[in-house]
Amino acid sequence: MALGVVSRFVDHLRYFTPAYYEVKDVIGVWRDPVPDAIPMVSIFGDNRLSQRHPDWVQIGPGGERATRSSRYFDWDALCPTKAPVFAQGLAWVKQATQRTGQDIIRLDDVTYAREGFCQCEACIQASRESGCSWTEFRIRRITEFVEHARQLVPRVQMTLYPDPFPGHMEERFGIDVNRLKPYVEAFVVPLYDLHYATTYWVEILAQAFAQRLPCRWYVELYGLEVPEAALLHACQVASAYADGVIIAYDNQLDKLRRIQARLQQP
Numbered sequence: 102m103a104l105g106v107v108s109r110f111v112d113h114l115r116y117f118t119p120a121y122y123e124v125k126d127v128i129g130v131w132r133d134p135v136p137d138a139i140p141m142v143s144i145f146g147d148n149r150l151s152q153r154h155p156d157w158v159q160i161g162p163g164g165e166r167a168t169r170s171s172r173y174f175d176w177d178a179l180c181p182t183k184a185p186v187f188a189q190g191l192a193w194v195k196q197a198t199q200r201t202g203q204d205i206i207r208l209d210d211v212t213y214a215r216e217g218f219c220q221c222e223a224c225i226q227a228s229r230e231s232g233c234s235w236t237e238f239r240i241r242r243i244t245e246f247v248e249h250a251r252q253l254v255p256r257v258q259m260t261l262y263p264d265p266f267p268g269h270m271e272e273r274f275g276i277d278v279n280r281l282k283p284y285v286e287a288f289v290v291p292l293y294d295l296h297y298a299t300t301y302w303v304e305i306l307a308q309a310f311a312q313r314l315p316c317r318w319y320v321e322l323y324g325l326e327v328p329e330a331a332l333l334h335a336c337q338v339a340s341a342y343a344d345g346v347i348i349a350y351d352n353q354l355d356k357l358r359r360i361q362a363r364l365q366q367p
């Protein structure tokens with residue numbers, strides 16, 4: 102069973118596979134990629150760029166802006182339909198891989214923000230010109246981005262929002278996993294909690310994604326300050342359904358190594 106990490110501690114990375122290093126986060130902070138770790142880049146989530154280009158922010162029903170100051174967003178979401186946003190995303194893909202000669206990348210936040218997003222003028226016009234349904238128009242745009250990224254980097258992994266309810270990935274986020282399959286070697290599904298005091302919901306979500314996803318995929322659990330026994334148990338539950346488990350943001354290497362040893366016991 103694969104046990105991977107997302108870590109900002111470069112010395113942790115070599116012990117785990119897959120090992121991700123967050124090169125650009127949703128805040129917009131850039132950290133240069135490191136050799137032998139998979140660079141992880143937030144593509145359409147970027148608080149800094151949304152400040153600099155307020156017109157790039159996704160717009161929802163009733164004019165709601167997809168920023169962290171509105172109801173359920175934790176960061177600002179840029180509009181994938183807009184050509185400069187699309188081009189910036191691809192520029193980051195290049196920048197994150199070419200300097201270290203990486204043949205792999207993990208894309209975060211390649212998505213429309215929620216159902217009804219985005220209704221900026223560019224989206225309304227492009228959707229009308231496409232001649233297809235609203236859902237289909239958005240799926241085509243997201244798929245097009247991943248296809249372009251795949252032309253730049255031979256191996257692409259992609260993070261999904263953890264909503265496996267039938268139709269939601271397509272209608273809420275513009276994501277059709279079957280159409281993405283030719284370009285994506287693995288999906289990553291974050292199921293984050295600060296305690297994992299119960300795990301029935303980890304099981305339900307992991308089982309649902311196992312049924313839906315057409316290729317290799319990992320569950321990603323949150324690690325920082327989560328009690329070790331609870332985190333181990335959540336890993337064991339998730340590993341029954343996914344091809345591997347990733348622990349994100351834990352800062353204790355000894356804890357991660359103990360969990361790894363327990364999970365890899367025959």
Ligand SMILES: [Zn+2]
Nearest residue numbers: 180219221224
């Ligand atoms: Zn838009």
